[in-house]
Amino acid sequence: MHRTHRSTCALRTRHAFTLIETALAIVIVGTGVVSIVSAQQAFFKKNEWSTHASIAERLGNEFREMTWRLPAHDPVTGTTFWGPEPDENSVEDYDDLDDFDGEGGTGTIWSAPLGNGPLAAARAVITNMEGWSQEVTVQCVDPFDIVTTVDDNGSDMIRVLVTVRFQAIDETTPREMTRVSWLAPK
Ligand SMILES: [Ca+2]
Ligand SMILES: [Ca+2]
Numbered sequence: 001m002h003r004t005h006r007s008t009c010a011l012r013t014r015h016a017f018t019l020i021e022t023a024l025a026i027v028i029v030g031t032g033v034v035s036i037v038s039a040q041q042a043f044f045k046k047n048e049w050s051t052h053a054s055i056a057e058r059l060g061n062e063f064r065e066m067t068w069r070l071p072a073h074d075p076v077t078g079t080t081f082w083g084p085e086p087d088e089n090s091v092e093d094y095d096d097l098d099d100f101d102g103e104g105g106t107g108t109i110w111s112a113p114l115g116n117g118p119l120a121a122a123r124a125v126i127t128n129m130e131g132w133s134q135e136v137t138v139q140c141v142d143p144f145d146i147v148t149t150v151d152d153n154g155s156d157m158i159r160v161l162v163t164v165r166f167q168a169i170d171e172t173t174p175r176e177m178t179r180v181s182w183l184a185p186k
Contacts, residue, residue, distance in 0.1 A: 052177055056164040059134050060180030063100075063162045065121035072158050072186040074098050081153040091116070091123050097158055097184055100136045105152050107137035118164075132175060135163040146183060156186045 017025075073079050074096045084099040090112075094100060102108035109118025111133030117125055119133045142148040143157040161181040165174035 032036060033064045052166055056166065056177035057180070059118050059132060059164045060162045060178055062119060063134060063136055063160070064180060065066070066119070066183060067100065067160065068104045069096060070095065070097050071182055074099070079153045091119065097160060098138050099151070100151075100160070101138035107135055110134045110136070131167045131169070133165050133167075136167070137163075141183070158184045158186060160184060
């Protein structure tokens with residue numbers, strides 16, 4: 001009887017966890033949980049970035065598609081006006097590339113806060129795109145050195161540049177996401 005009691009005690013002692021073992025187990029499990037959470041956060045960040053990058057690329061290309069058949073200058077007034085002609089009041093009326101450089105030739109921004117964008121190729125505002133904007137600038141460039149801009153109407157080669165930006169709710173300034181540019185001979 002005495003021997004049986006001692007054996008039971010020994011068995012219990014063998015199966016019990018010491019404080020150190022328990023603490024070690026907690027540390028190991030804790031480290032595992034932290035690693036999983038970190039990996040998940042990294043995945044979400046990467047996934048968010050690739051989603052934003054593809055949206056930005058799409059928004060840049062919407063303008064390329066919208067304008068690819070347009071002449072460099074107005075079919076009626078030619079180079080008299082750089083920017084929209086006096087009777088062209090909205091993007092629906094724009095019929096040449098320099099119209100998209102806006103009044104005064106400083107570029108045009110299309111965004112949800114302004115209520116005019118972002119724009120799709122069919123010239124309609126894309127809904128549910130808060131935070132996204134497209135800035136379009138149209139400039140003449142030196143045909144022998146296309147990275148050099150010249151005065152409006154100063155050369156026979158035009159470059160259209162669409163800069164796409166995104167501003168999250170908790171951000172104070174928009175982030176540039178991508179630039180899409182192309183050349184159009186006059
Ligand atoms: Ca025009
Ligand atoms: Ca024009």
